[in-house]
Amino acid sequence: MxxxxxxxxxxxxxxxxxxxxxxxxxxxxxxxxxxxxxxxxxxxxxxxxxxTPAATPKPEEPGLVRLTQDQVAKVGIRTEAVRGGRLARHLHVPGTIVPSANNTARIAVKTQGTVAELRKGLGDRVAKGEVVALLDSREIADAKGEYLAARLSAALQKTLYERDQSLWDKRISSEQQYLRSQASYEELKVKVDSARRKLTFLGLGPAEIEALPNLPAAQFERQEIRSPIAGRIVERRVDLGAAVGRDNLETELYSVVNLTQVWVDLAVSPGDLPLAREGQVVTVRTQATDESTEGRIVFIGPVLDQNTRAARVVAELPNPDERWRPGSFVSAEIAVSDKPVRTLVPSEAIQTIGGKPTVFVRVEGGFEARPVGVGRSDDGNVEVTNGLEPGDVIVVANSFILKAELGKSAAED
Structure with a gap:
């Protein structure tokens, strides 16, 4: 001191x-x-x-980060103009591609017999009504013979009935004879109709039934098995010469699937189930190839799965080129809401500075940290209620670098 x-x-x-x-x-x-x-x-x-006070440099404007164009390019800062858009919320759920039940068919036989010919193999395409197999069946031969016999008897009785009617009209024969011929003819018509229905049940089409009178006797046992839908053979269950039909024998020959439309089985939790509705748009994406497509919900299961406690929600997808294969695991986005907004920015453009949401706006000489008001948000965007106008250029990528530079300048001050 x-x-x-x-x-x-x-x-x-x-x-x-x-x-x-x-x-x-x-x-x-x-x-x-x-x-x-x-x-x-x-x-x-x-x-x-x-x-005279010593000359001091002009202080930086608060909230301004100065960077050259080379620095901007080097750190990967990307800018975009603010614009309006649509605020969409999505529900993300897992799913599995399955064949559409509306486009799946099993080609089966309805009578006992032996497989005489198999014309299609696995993966082959078939048209609707195309013959895929031939069956030899004694039962089908008996049914054809029964129909032809009934048809012939009815034709003969028709001739007798028409003759008796003509005689009765001329009062040559008795009314009793006329009525007896009429009853016999009507009875035989019933038998013909019954035999026709039996052949239809066994799988014969109208054209085949009409062609029976001209069919050679050697082909009476032969039955053509046709595909009920167009598609591809996905399963063959019998071999050539196999016995098929009733009495614990195999009845199905092929399984056919039309893959131009497929279903997506979605597992939705009970908490999210109120957000799903029939008709909603679903975007389906596969991680393996990053392909995506859109479909719509066609069914919402009323019962929860006992094992997963999730509800089954089915969406239908167009699949004209058959690139969506049944059995594939996919991720799905269900569009829950879609509303237009005036000012929409990416979520990563928003930084919290001083406890306030802030964006960096491109200005002369650098980037200005500007506090903004935010509203609703979706999966990747945020609505800005004030502080920005459409057309303002903001940082939409790597804005955290500017935040760090702004914090560094504040610490030095």
Missing amino acids: FKRTLLLLGAVGGGFLIATVWPDAPAALRARLAQGGFLTFGPVVAGSPAL
Whole structure:
């Protein structure tokens, strides 16, 4: 303490001596004493450097980060103009591609017999009504014979009925004979219709039934098995020469699937189930190839699965090129809401600075940190309610770098 007092007195004395004994002392010395916190006495010329504050650089504007174009490109900062858009919320659920039950058929036989010919193999395409197999069946031969016999008897009885009707009209024969012929004819028509229905049930089409009178007797046992839908053979269950039909024998020959439309089985949790509705748009995406397509919900199961406790939701997808294969695992996005907004920005453009949501706006000389008001949001975008106007250019990628630079500048200050 004593030493500091001596130094202070010495400084004061030195300054007094310089001011009285050496009035023309250099201004630099006098300024040096002033900068050192020493008191100066004596005349001082107005406007001398000793009284003029040192020049300081112009302070940076608060919230402004200055970067050159090269720096912007180097750190990967990307900008876009603010614009309006649609705010869409999506429900993300897993799913599995399955064949559409509306486009699946099993080609089966309805009578006992032996497989005489198989015309299609696995993966082959078939048209609707195309013959896929031939069956030899004694039962089908009996049914054809029964129909032809009934048809022939009905034709003969029709002739007798028409003759008796003509005679009765001329009052040549009795009314009783006419009525008896009429009853016999109607009875035989019923038998013909019954035999026709039996053949239809066994799988014969109208054209085949009409062609039976001209069919060679050797082909009476042969039955053509046709595909009920167009599609592809996905399963063959019998071999050539196999016995098929009833009495614990195999009845199905092929399975056919039309893959131009497929279903997506979605598992939706009970909590999210109120958000799903029939008719909603579903975007389906596969991780393996990153392909995507859109479909619509056609069914919402009323019962939860006992094992997973999830509801079954089915969406139908168009599949004209058959690239969506049944059995594939996919991820699905169910569009829950879709509303237009005036100002929409990506979520990654929003940074929290000073407890407020902030975006970096491109201005002359750099980027300005501008607080904004935010509203609703969806999977990747946020509605801005104030602080931005459509057309403003903002940072939409790597804005965290500007946040870090802004924090660094504030720490240095």
